Amino acid sequence: MLAKLFDLFSAQRAPAGYRPGVTLELLRRNLGMDSFHLLEAGHAEFDLGAAGLRVQVSERTQAQLLMHVVMTEFSLQVPAFEQGEVRFDLHHTGSLKRTGIRCRYRSGDKALFEVVSKRLLGDARLNAALMPLDFKHLSIECGHNGWTVTLEHMGGSEVVNRMPAFRRYVKLSGEQKTLLENTLMALQRVLLAG
Known part of the structure; x- marks a missing residue:
C-alpha cells in the first residue's frame, strides 16, 4: 500500500534534476541513426529497416531517494487483423540463467492471447533476438488502434544521483x-502475420 502511494505521488511531478530530452539526445548519439528525430522534450521517433518501421521513443522517470533513473521506452504501432482486445507481457524465464521466453496474460480476450502468444513463442527469429536482449519490460496490447508494443531496455537510460552529484548514461552496446532492431522488426512481422 505504501509503495502504491509513493508511485502515485512521484508520478504527479518530475524528479528534481530531471532534464526532459537530455537522455533521448544521448540515445540519439548512441544509436547513430540519421532518421532519429526529437519531437518534443521527452519524445522522439526513428525509422527502422528498409520497410521504414516507425519507432516511437519516450523518456520515463523513476524517482528514488536522492536519485532518479530516466529510462527509455521504445514503442511501435502495428495494424491488427484480429478482432478483440488483449494485454500481455513477454519476459525471460529462469532465475539465474535465461532459459526461454514466456507470455504472461494480463487482461482481455483469452482466446486471442492463446493464438498470438503461440505465434510469438513459435517464431525462431524472434526468440533468437529476444533471448540475449537485455530488456526490463516488454508489453503487447491490442485495441481499437491495432497492436501497441512497448519495450523498455536496460540500456539507453540515465542514472542521476543528487548526493554525491553525478549523471551516468548507460549505453546500448552495438x-x-x-x-533491439531485430526484435522490433520481428515483432512487427509476427503481429502482421495474423
Missing part, C-alpha cells in the same frame, strides 16, 4: 542495438 550487439544490444542490433538485437
